[in-house]
Amino acid sequence: MSYLSTLSANQKAQIRNAFTLIDGESRDSNITKDDLVKLYSTLGLKAPTSSQLTDMLTIDGQDRSESGINFTQFSNILAKELSKFEDKSIIYDALKTYSDRENLKTFKDELQIDVNVLKDACCSVQLGEIGSGDQRLSRAKFDQLVEGFVQQQMDGKQIFLASKWIDAYID
Incomplete structure (x- = not known):
């Protein structure tokens, strides 16, 4: 191509x-x-x-x-x-919808998302075709996919470090 x-x-x-x-x-x-x-x-x-x-x-x-x-x-x-930058920005824009708007920073800064909010969203989506059975992302698999990119806050809240995850996994 x-x-x-x-x-x-x-x-x-x-x-x-x-x-x-x-x-x-x-x-x-x-x-x-x-x-x-x-x-x-x-x-x-x-x-x-x-x-x-x-x-x-x-x-x-x-x-x-x-x-x-x-x-x-x-x-x-x-x-x-x-072209990879464009792909990354599309994913970044999608993840922005789950961030706290008042803490939203630029792409070069860290996009932080409440990991539980993102997990609920990701694990509720049907992955297969309709009628093919329940093929949702398991919560355990989600935890495995974001391992190393979750930070514990002082208030006990867990934050997903989205920008770092994008840089590590999106080619």
Whole structure:
């Protein structure tokens, strides 16, 4: 699937600028291991290992570390990554309906939801087709899915840390 059609003109221009910056002085229209090492050096960062560089230049299981990746490949990678932000924001917006409106913060901050309110909602929804039997999410399974993302408040209330959960689980 090509994600390029989902990009705005401004995003495409930014991707072109990023590609040109990374391609660096070689201007060979490919991002190579050498280009990445030079970029890290320019930024004053420790260069990734050879295997990390190979991972960065592997597309759909194909090692492109020798030939590099071209602009179209680079654009598709970034467009795919940018599409994840949209997916995350849809889930975030859905979870916002369960938050205390007065404590609502921006997406970069923590969205906190009363875990019991969310559990009641999630465990009351029929998951299968109508007539296929009761296929609701069990309360035990819900607890398992949010484990590590629930914080006990001083007043005894349990809060689901939705933003952290989204970052951990939504690709």
